[in-house]
Amino acid sequence: MSGFNGLHLHLGNLALLSRAKTRSISAENFAGEKGKAGMATEGTGANCARELGQGWKISPSVRVPPHSTITLAQIDEPGAIQSIWMTVTGHWRYTILRMFWDGEETPSVECPVGDFFGNGWGQAALINSLPVCVNPGSGFNCYWEMPFRKSALMTMQNLSDDEITVYYQINYTLTQVPEDAAYFHAQFRRTNPLPYKQDYTILDGVKGWGQYVGTYMAWGVNNNGWWGEGEIKFFMDGDKDFPTICGTGTEDYFCGSYDFEFPRGERYCEFSGPYTGLPQVLRPDGLYRANTRFGLYRWHLMDPIRFEKDLKVTIQALGWRSGHRYLPLQDDIASVAFWYQAEPHGAFPQLPGKDELEVI
Numbered sequence: 001m002s003g004f005n006g007l008h009l010h011l012g013n014l015a016l017l018s019r020a021k022t023r024s025i026s027a028e029n030f031a032g033e034k035g036k037a038g039m040a041t042e043g044t045g046a047n048c049a050r051e052l053g054q055g056w057k058i059s060p061s062v063r064v065p066p067h068s069t070i071t072l073a074q075i076d077e078p079g080a081i082q083s084i085w086m087t088v089t090g091h092w093r094y095t096i097l098r099m100f101w102d103g104e105e106t107p108s109v110e111c112p113v114g115d116f117f118g119n120g121w122g123q124a125a126l127i128n129s130l131p132v133c134v135n136p137g138s139g140f141n142c143y144w145e146m147p148f149r150k151s152a153l154m155t156m157q158n159l160s161d162d163e164i165t166v167y168y169q170i171n172y173t174l175t176q177v178p179e180d181a182a183y184f185h186a187q188f189r190r191t192n193p194l195p196y197k198q199d200y201t202i203l204d205g206v207k208g209w210g211q212y213v214g215t216y217m218a219w220g221v222n223n224n225g226w227w228g229e230g231e232i233k234f235f236m237d238g239d240k241d242f243p244t245i246c247g248t249g250t251e252d253y254f255c256g257s258y259d260f261e262f263p264r265g266e267r268y269c270e271f272s273g274p275y276t277g278l279p280q281v282l283r284p285d286g287l288y289r290a291n292t293r294f295g296l297y298r299w300h301l302m303d304p305i306r307f308e309k310d311l312k313v314t315i316q317a318l319g320w321r322s323g324h325r326y327l328p329l330q331d332d333i334a335s336v337a338f339w340y341q342a343e344p345h346g347a348f349p350q351l352p353g354k355d356e357l358e359v360i
Contacts, residue, residue: 120218210341220332230316
């Protein structure tokens with residue numbers, strides 16, 4: 001009899017049998033119930049299927065009215081979300097994804113939907129990484145394992161003045177979760193512009209035991225010249241003035257080198273790999289798009305940053321000035337920090353307001 005619980009999947013254990021139950025929530029089965037998918041008689045596809053009837057794509061999506069919040073998923077048994085697919089119309093910075101584990105009052109995930117899937121600038125950038133994929137035209141996918149012991153709640157808030165449409169599929173398993181499994185967290189921040197000589201804070205206020213597993217950054221440069229000399233710093237378990245881990249430069253942390261140029265000295269080169277990527281470079285167009293904007297990710301899948309008591313993560317915005325001197329930059333920087341930890345988690349900072357979230 002197999003004791004495999006169906007979690008922590010990889011090629012080496014896909015052949016193992018398990019008593020875990022596979023379920024899926026979508027607009028065709030809002031509760032993920034067994035044998036009850038595709039039964040809708042009303043929905044966004046009802047008019048298209050008016051000659052075919054029940055079972056013919058009656059409810060493929062949901063609409064979220066302006067200034068409202070809907071529940072995407074409510075699960076009331078132990079298990080884990082194993083993959084999410086969605087595509088969302090409208091302004092992605094105005095669409096807020098939240099996740100709550102085991103009945104908690106404050107979310108463990110709070111993030112604009114585009115940034116959560118590595119697309120912070122409102123235009124689709126294709127990503128081909130292990131935990132996050134974005135496929136043509138704007139297919140958002142993630143494979144972060146998200147365990148819970150009692151319940152999971154996922155909501156979506158529409159901050160905009162317009163109705164949006166959401167297609168989605170949340171695939172999960174019902175199974176017993178081991179005692180040493182931590183909870184998934186993701187937190188969004190934005191500073192625009194960054195004050196002079198101030199480090200940008202990616203994450204702060206984390207208390208407890210866990211591991212940091214990824215960074216996404218939407219970085220808008222407000223100066224000419226190279227912008228990525230700044231060091232990332234991980235302060236953990238009581239570090240004060242100086243961190244335990246200090247990087248050597250922004251492009252180094254994202255596992256590139258020499259300004260992401262290829263060919264050298266000619267252009268920024270987009271790339272997307274299993275663990276790291278620069279999938280998006282938005283270049284000035286000679287008219288109203290005046291500054292270069294970048295989307296970058298770094299997943300710590302093979303090298304998680306482990307902490308036992310607390311964690312703070314910062315990065316410098318640093319360019320060059322005359323005399324071969326560093327120039328502290330005042331850029332438009334947004335980020336999503338991804339980590340696992342034992343609950344309870346510390347309070348998140350208040351999400352920026354609509355105007356502060358806006359990407360033009």
